[in-house]
Amino acid sequence: MKTFKQHESEVRSYIRSFPAIFKKAKGSILYDEQGKEYIDFFAGAGTLNYGHNNPLVSEALIKYIQDDGIIHGLDKATTAKKIFLEKFYDIVLHPRHMEYKIQFTGPTGTNAVETALKLVRMVKGRSNIIAFTNAFHGLTLGSMAVTANSFYRDEAFINRTNVSFMPFDGYFGEDVNTADYLRKYLEDQSSGVDLPAAIILECIQAEGGINVASDEWLRDIEQICKDFDILLIVDDIQVGNGRTGSFFSFESSGINPDIITLSKSIGGGLPLSMVLLKTELDQWKPGEHTGTFRGNNLAFIASVELLSYWENDNIPNTVKSKEKILKERLMEIKNEYPSIQAEVRGKGLIYGLKIPLRGFCTEVSEEAFSRGLLIELAGAEDNVLKFLPPLTIEPDLLNEGLQIIEDSIKSVLEKREAMIEDLNNDS
Template identity: 85%
Template sequence: MKTFKQHESQVRSYVRSFPAVFEKAKGSILCDEQGKEYIDFFAGAGTLNYGHNNPLVSKALVDYINKDGIIHGLDKATTAKKQFLDQFYDTILQPRHMEYKIQFTGPTGTNAVESALKLVRMVKGRSNVISFTNAFHGLTMGSMAVTANAFYRDEAFINRTNVSFMPFDGYFGEEVNTAEYLRTFLEDQSSGVDLPAAIILETIQAEGGINVASDKWLQDIEQICRDFDILLIVDDIQVGNGRTGTFFSFENAGINPDIITLSKSIGGGLPLSMVLLKGELDQWKPGEHTGTFRGNNLAFVASRELLSYWENDSLSQTVQNKEKIIKERLNEISNKFPTIDSKVRGKGMICGLKVPLRGFCGDISEEAFSRGLLIELAGAQDDVLKLLPPLTIENDLLQEGLQIIEDSIASVLERREAMVEGLNHDS
């Protein structure tokens, strides 16, 4: 790791959690330079829903490059873009009776969020936006303003005005309906909360601790938007693209967002970021919002191939079946180790184990890595072990990874108990 310590900025993050030099990957397995294999329960923070080096993507990319296909095209018309747009409409939008214009932004999720925020303020002529506790929408200035975590916001010198934070579903426990709480603030002209241009939300707060909004809460928030002439933005960057079992995470709730942001897995591991906006909101002047890498032709090629997974409901059924496997095993693990007071949470193939013991999840992740499993943390206190495997992971690898989690918890508990006994003995 000497090269990275010597040359790369201190801001590097995941390399600290996973201190290995990875050389190759396939499906749900990564391999380091020493040949050690790791099961991937991280999937590029949700970028690799279809696995590493998906064979459909690899073949299509090699063929495209060998034919001298356009690599960089700004927002010019290209064959790759045309084929992607047609396929996305035919496979995703039309079967769901959804009519959206598609805007390609800069290559990452935060670029899509920035574009959405800029657009809603322009369309509505209002500056305020409502976001929620534990929200994460990106780390550029506009996106950071609607991100709640103080770790990212502190000393960033962002403009903290023009955003109001409200409690997410379940923030005060089941006894408080936070949608009605929000409605009360909007109805009261002395509440100090200005009428917003938009409400932005994640249906599942992934980075925020795998907090799952109920269908009823999402429906209530949508109704509030309609009642007060507010636009609804759903940030589906991490939990869209099939992560919950449906292509969009909000489908089961039956809501109809005005704007949807997509990135991460939509590009099949390559940078691609999109804003889906209703036609009446497409009020941009040509070139009013630009970006050198707005539309990645290699990602268009990759994504078009991966959209084939959504030509039937096979992948959706697979995700639902694997959700059962994951939750059953996590509940078994939680019951086996009652002293850690863990709670299982999640939906589809984004699940977590919340452990209130300080630093415990970090110790589990570290131990799991030593045993050949990549798994990261979530929540403001890093107190949720976050399971985010590729949707295409084989059942035996999934079970093997879950067993590593169980073994890692047992090992960490054993070490902690030995440490306590040693301190008691010394005293």
């Protein structure tokens, strides 16, 4: 790792959690330079829903490059973009009776969020945005302003104005409807909360700790938007693209967002970011919001292949069956080790195991890595083990990874108990 320490910025992050030099990957397994295998419960933070080096994508990309297909085209018309637009409409939008224009932004999720925030402010002529506790929407200045975690926010470089934070669903426990709380603030002319241009939310707060909004709460928020002439933005960058079993994370609620942001898995592992906006909101002047890498033609090719998974019910069915495995095993772990005070939360193939013991999840992640598994942490205090395997993971491999997690929890518990016993003996 000397090369990375010597030449790469201190800002590097995942390399510290997973200190290996990875050489190749296939499906749900990564391989380091020594050939050691690692089961992937991380999936590129939700970018690899369809696995590493999906053969459909690899074959299509090789052919496209060999045929001298357009690699970079700004927002010019290309064959790759045309095929993607047609496929996305036919496979995703039309069957769901969704009428949206598609805007391609810069290559990452935060670019889509920045675009959505800029657009709603322009359309409504208001500057305030309402976001929620534990929200994560990106780390460029605009999207960081609607990100709640104080680790990413600093008075020195963030504009804290024009964003009001409200409690997410369940923030005060099950007995408080935070949608009613929000409505009260908007009705009260002396609340100090300016009428916003938009409300932005994640249906499942992934980085925030796997906080799942109920369908009822989402419908309440949508009704508030209608009652107060506010636009609704759903950030589906990490938990869309099938992660919850449906293509969009909000489908079970029946809501109809004004704007949806997509990135991560929509590009099949390649950079692609887009904003879905209702037709009446498409008020841009030509060239008013641009970016050199808006619309990645290689990602279009990859995405078209992966959209074929949605031509039938295979993904919803496979996510449902694997969710059963994941949830049941996590509940078994919770019950087997009551001393860790675990809480199981999630939906589809994004689950969290919250363990409030200080530093425990970090130790489990490190132990799991040593045993050949990658798992990320979530929550403001890194006290949630975040289960995010590829949707295409084989059931046997999913079970193998969950066994590693259980073994790691047991090992960390034993080490902690031994440490306490040594301290007692010394005293």
